[in-house]
Amino acid sequence: MKVLLLGATGSLGSRILPALLAHNHQVVVYVRSESKLRNLVPETVVNEVTIVVGDATDSSAISDALVENQCDAFVNSAGQASIFPWQSPRMQDIIDAVVIAGNDASTKLNRPLRCWLLGGQSVLDMPGSSGTKLSTYFPIFVEHGLTYDCLRAQSLEKLQWSMLCPSQMVPVSKAIEPLSAPHGNSLVAENDVPADWQQSYFHNIPILGTFMSILGNMTRYKTTLEDNADFIAADFNQSDSRFIGHRVGVINLPKGKRE
Numbered sequence: 001m002k003v004l005l006l007g008a009t010g011s012l013g014s015r016i017l018p019a020l021l022a023h024n025h026q027v028v029v030y031v032r033s034e035s036k037l038r039n040l041v042p043e044t045v046v047n048e049v050t051i052v053v054g055d056a057t058d059s060s061a062i063s064d065a066l067v068e069n070q071c072d073a074f075v076n077s078a079g080q081a082s083i084f085p086w087q088s089p090r091m092q093d094i095i096d097a098v099v100i101a102g103n104d105a106s107t108k109l110n111r112p113l114r115c116w117l118l119g120g121q122s123v124l125d126m127p128g129s130s131g132t133k134l135s136t137y138f139p140i141f142v143e144h145g146l147t148y149d150c151l152r153a154q155s156l157e158k159l160q161w162s163m164l165c166p167s168q169m170v171p172v173s174k175a176i177e178p179l180s181a182p183h184g185n186s187l188v189a190e191n192d193v194p195a196d197w198q199q200s201y202f203h204n205i206p207i208l209g210t211f212m213s214i215l216g217n218m219t220r221y222k223t224t225l226e227d228n229a230d231f232i233a234a235d236f237n238q239s240d241s242r243f244i245g246h247r248v249g250v251i252n253l254p255k256g257k258r259e
Helices: 013-022 034-040 059-068 092-109 143-152 208-221 225-235
Strands: 002-006 026-031 050-053 073-076 113-118 159-165 187-191 246-252
Touching (some): 002 059, 013 026, 013 073, 059 092, 092 113, 092 159, 143 159, 159 225
Parallel strands (some): 113 159, 159 246
Antiparallel strands (some): 187 246
């Protein structure tokens, strides 16, 4: 696949870049600052990609990058969501621009585009709740709900979207390094709910039981930036991904516990 990557100088995006190359994708990097990219990413990696300089809120420029480079897919890891509900949204201008650009490029290319956008665990549904988001109980990073609302309003005939919804992500290494082969990942994924959720013994107690279940699971969902990067890059090799049209919850499980 030829993939347009936005946010390549961020914590996750800078790891998605070498992961895409390791999975034999062609990469077009859309960045605001080429010099920042070159200072962050090894020259051997930068030399393998096409660089387009532009603003992540410029839908026309993003669309042009997709069309002119004949891209099949894109990833947006640009922007940071507001933490608290009383804060103004910080990344919806980027989300809106990327979605508009994707639709426009799909029309011009006369085919759907596959895409991954970044969310957070709070936008996933509480298991067994009939669609109540985790953010209803712990209202942090609620801005991701706006991203989800935007995505689910899109036609899958144009944008075959998925929304990666991890909890805390940490780096394995601070340095961004080229990969001679895929890193691989130990993630287990589930559509629309946290993967491998464990209900509290007290989960049937009204209100209190739900909070106890959430608190009991919180520490289980830390994943690595490198695993999430590989997960996205590997999924682009799936011709009919089961994650299309879904929020995707992930957890790191030992090999013996994975299905």
